[in-house]
Amino acid sequence: MFSLNKVIRPHILSLTPYASARDEYSGKEGTFLDANENSFGSVISGNYNRYPDPYQWVVKEKLGIIKGVDAKQIFLGNGSDEAIDLVIRATCEPQQDNILILPPTYGMYKVCADVQNVLVKQVPLTPDFQVDTKKVLETADEHTKIIWICSPNNPSGNIIERSSILHILDNFKTGLVVVDEAYIDFATEESFTKMLDKYPNLVVLQTFSKAWGLAALRLGMAFASEDFIKILNKIKYPYNLNGVTQKLLFEALGKEDKKNKYVKQILKERQHLQKELAKLSIVKHIFPSDSNQLLVRFSDANAIFHYLIGQKIITRNRSNVILCEDCIRISVGTKKENEILIEALKKY
Numbered sequence: 001m002f003s004l005n006k007v008i009r010p011h012i013l014s015l016t017p018y019a020s021a022r023d024e025y026s027g028k029e030g031t032f033l034d035a036n037e038n039s040f041g042s043v044i045s046g047n048y049n050r051y052p053d054p055y056q057w058v059v060k061e062k063l064g065i066i067k068g069v070d071a072k073q074i075f076l077g078n079g080s081d082e083a084i085d086l087v088i089r090a091t092c093e094p095q096q097d098n099i100l101i102l103p104p105t106y107g108m109y110k111v112c113a114d115v116q117n118v119l120v121k122q123v124p125l126t127p128d129f130q131v132d133t134k135k136v137l138e139t140a141d142e143h144t145k146i147i148w149i150c151s152p153n154n155p156s157g158n159i160i161e162r163s164s165i166l167h168i169l170d171n172f173k174t175g176l177v178v179v180d181e182a183y184i185d186f187a188t189e190e191s192f193t194k195m196l197d198k199y200p201n202l203v204v205l206q207t208f209s210k211a212w213g214l215a216a217l218r219l220g221m222a223f224a225s226e227d228f229i230k231i232l233n234k235i236k237y238p239y240n241l242n243g244v245t246q247k248l249l250f251e252a253l254g255k256e257d258k259k260n261k262y263v264k265q266i267l268k269e270r271q272h273l274q275k276e277l278a279k280l281s282i283v284k285h286i287f288p289s290d291s292n293q294l295l296v297r298f299s300d301a302n303a304i305f306h307y308l309i310g311q312k313i314i315t316r317n318r319s320n321v322i323l324c325e326d327c328i329r330i331s332v333g334t335k336k337e338n339e340i341l342i343e344a345l346k347k348y
């Protein structure tokens with residue numbers, strides 16, 4: 001049986017959070033003399049003089065409808081990176097607890113753990129970038145508070161088999177299973193947000209940085225049980241999402257069609273890029289992708305990566321990463337960008 005109270009650090013459970021002025025009175029109408037704001041206005045045009053809603057309820061209600069979850073099951077942060085950091089800080093005692101990651105994977109899980117002096121256990125993915133569930137469950141110990149599963153994975157691009165994730169959710173009950181779905185919009189698999197009511201040990205991360213094209217706004221989502229979201233709200237900075245971002249997000253949520261259109265275009269370009277890359281003799285393997293990135297094994301990744309830099313074409317050299325020897329990660333660009341890349345590689 002999963003017990004959230006056993007997973008959260010005891011002092012966080014008992015902590016009294018900062019109560020902002022907007023916590024103590026959440027009504028919209030009135031004469032607001034509670035937060036020491038400038039009631040006259042802002043020094044630039046536009047009204048930025050009032051503190052924003054600390055819980056972003058208006059956008060969460062709209063987002064909840066799109067995602068099919070309750071607004072109270074949503075946390076919004078300054079990028080997914082904020083959620084990654086807070087999930088670790090809520091659960092892991094430094095130098096005592098550990099997290100378990102499945103490399104090669106997104107770098108921030110380990111960096112956030114390292115900052116907090118939290119130990120990191122690693123169980124590499126299999127050579128086809130799937131999860132060795134048996135090894136994962138054997139490696140997790142009583143101090144393991146989080147198992148991170150990135151699906152579709154970065155840098156490999158593939159989706160993790162649903163049955164593997166379900167197996168871990170069913171068998172790891174002493175901590176949280178975080179499924180990072182930053183690239184889920186590009187995949188055909190259904191999101192794990194649909195499983196939240198069944199698994200209180202599940203946290204799903206998504207982001208507006210990829211398919212939605214809002215990387216500059218810094219907007220990440222975490223979906224989890226209402227109780228766990230309450231914990232994240234307790235330890236976040238009170239006004240972690242600024243008012244401008246909340247307003248732009250509200251607008252963006254009305255344009256899901258446009259996001260879906262972009263996804264279609266990107267998938268079409270990915271297919272084309274894949275086909276063109278496969279014709280090149282320097283390309284040894286292209287890993288299957290369920291996202292907007294292609295992991296490509298080259299004859300000599302280091303040399304090719306530096307050659308591309310010389311042509312002002314920036315890719316991500318992953319050749320020093322476990323299971324990614326001689327691999328470069330390529331983000332799918334526009335038709336024009338992909339052509340520039342292919343033409344340069346042809347001349348190599």
Ligand SMILES: *Cc1c(COP(=O)(O)O)cnc(C)c1O
Pocket residue numbers: 078079080081082106150153154180182206207208209210215218219220
């Ligand atoms: C890009 C990416 C994110 C997004 O991070 P943001 O902080 O929301 O921009 C999260 N997880 C993975 C695996 C990613 O590749």
